Amino acid sequence: MRDRICRVLFVLVANAGLYCATWAQAADLSGVWMQGAAGNQTWNPEKLPFTPAGLAAFKGNLPAGGKEQRLAADTNDPIGGANPPGLYRSFTYPRPWEFIQLPDRVVQIFEWTNHWRIIWTDGRDVPEEVVTGPFWYGYAVGKWEGDTLVVQTVDLDGRAWMDGRGTPISEFGGKVEERWQRTAPDTLQLSITVTDPAYYTQPWTSNVKTYKLQKKGAEYGELGEVIFAPIDEQLFNSTIRDPSAVVPNKAP
Amino acid sequence: MPSRLQSHYVCAAKMRLHFATFAIFAGALAFTAPVSAHHGTAPNYKMDESIVLTGTVTEFRWRNPHSALLLDVKDASGKVINYAIELPSPGVMARGKMGWTRNTFKAGDLVEFHAHPSRTGAPVAVGGCTDSCEVLINGVSPNNPEADSKSATPASAQ
Numbered sequence: 001m002r003d004r005i006c007r008v009l010f011v012l013v014a015n016a017g018l019y020c021a022t023w024a025q026a027a028d029l030s031g032v033w034m035q036g037a038a039g040n041q042t043w044n045p046e047k048l049p050f051t052p053a054g055l056a057a058f059k060g061n062l063p064a065g066g067k068e069q070r071l072a073a074d075t076n077d078p079i080g081g082a083n084p085p086g087l088y089r090s091f092t093y094p095r096p097w098e099f100i101q102l103p104d105r106v107v108q109i110f111e112w113t114n115h116w117r118i119i120w121t122d123g124r125d126v127p128e129e130v131v132t133g134p135f136w137y138g139y140a141v142g143k144w145e146g147d148t149l150v151v152q153t154v155d156l157d158g159r160a161w162m163d164g165r166g167t168p169i170s171e172f173g174g175k176v177e178e179r180w181q182r183t184a185p186d187t188l189q190l191s192i193t194v195t196d197p198a199y200y201t202q203p204w205t206s207n208v209k210t211y212k213l214q215k216k217g218a219e220y221g222e223l224g225e226v227i228f229a230p231i232d233e234q235l236f237n238s239t240i241r242d243p244s245a246v247v248p249n250k251a252p
Numbered sequence: 253m254p255s256r257l258q259s260h261y262v263c264a265a266k267m268r269l270h271f272a273t274f275a276i277f278a279g280a281l282a283f284t285a286p287v288s289a290h291h292g293t294a295p296n297y298k299m300d301e302s303i304v305l306t307g308t309v310t311e312f313r314w315r316n317p318h319s320a321l322l323l324d325v326k327d328a329s330g331k332v333i334n335y336a337i338e339l340p341s342p343g344v345m346a347r348g349k350m351g352w353t354r355n356t357f358k359a360g361d362l363v364e365f366h367a368h369p370s371r372t373g374a375p376v377a378v379g380g381c382t383d384s385c386e387v388l389i390n391g392v393s394p395n396n397p398e399a400d401s402k403s404a405t406p407a408s409a410q
Contacts, residue, residue, distance in 0.1 A: 225316065
């Protein structure tokens with residue numbers, strides 16, 4: 001009996017030590033963060049190394065504005081129908097989101113459309129595929145490299161644009177490495193590297209996104225609710241978006 | 253202190269229509285603060301023109317991610333047109349310099365609203381509210397005067 005108790009205690013203490021060691025080396029990324037409106041809202045404005053399939057997907061995504069000054073009703077932007085923006089587009093948008101750091105996972109909560117995502121930091125492997133995927137917000141596993149949280153995200157839903165420019169990622173085939181670093185007490189930086197042989201001939205790395213800490217009591221220091229409800233989106237589209245975008249001489 | 257709209261626009265012409273319903277200011281645009289609705293409705297509007305819509309509130313939609321103010325505006329012939337003004341989400345309007353609430357506009361209020369007109373000529377406009385909207389309700393600005401000294405609202409988007 002005593003042996004059994006000792007064995008249990010040994011396992012508990014050993015695990016607690018490992019747990020504390022892992023926790024101790026992690027940087028604290030907690031807080032509400034936001035990229036300002038002046039921040040770059042694309043991941044990479046340069047020419048990307050598209051495969052033919054990737055280029056077709058990119059050209060098939062029709063955002064509003066751009067060189068063509070395409071009207072909103074002429075786009076096929078998924079969020080125009082109140083679909084989720086998806087993970088990577090959420091990071092390009094000037095709305096606040098929160099890091100909640102727990103011993104075995106990091107949770108990100110996005111005000112913009114009220115979605116959330118979990119980054120598992122409990123030592124699990126990055127799966128090849130999750131049976132319930134694909135996911136608009138992916139499946140993510142993270143580990144600490146010094147003070148940098150390195151996240152591998154897989155199982156992304158190919159219907160979600162990576163940014164408002166319509167940067168595509170292939171369903172299941174795309175993998176994204178995120179590198180999160182708190183470079184100053186009020187500054188968090190992120191860059192991503194996209195590996196997606198179906199759409200890109202080689203991995204490409206994004207520009208660096210910079211997020212500022214939104215302190216409690218500041219305008220954006222607390223997350224609010226911003227749900228895209230189809231019932232509201234349909235009303236908006238029928239009474240405002242479409243009437244403001246139907247060019248009279250465009251009809252045959 | 254000049255408002256953002258006053259700072260950015262040089263009025264070149266002003267057209268006053270019957271019943272003084274709306275005046276159009278078309279002018280050179282030095283630069284415009286971005287109005288980036290979440291799925292890019294900005295191309296739908298003439299962002300280099302500003303119109304002043306004067307009318308009576310029929311509805312104030314305080315909803316995510318798009319809000320809207322609907323006004324009955326009389327045209328030159330006296331015909332009443334229901335104008336829809338696209339606005340940011342409540343999360344943007346409630347914060348910072350605007351400080352608006354769902355009760356900011358009530359049906360029947362007389363409103364004078366500076367907005368950018370639709371490219372199509374449809375009775376739709378966008379408020380162009382970045383840090384604040386230029387608007388008077390029954391002659392009074394609803395914007396939060398105490399927030400003027402705060403840092404600019406970082407999100408113009410919805």
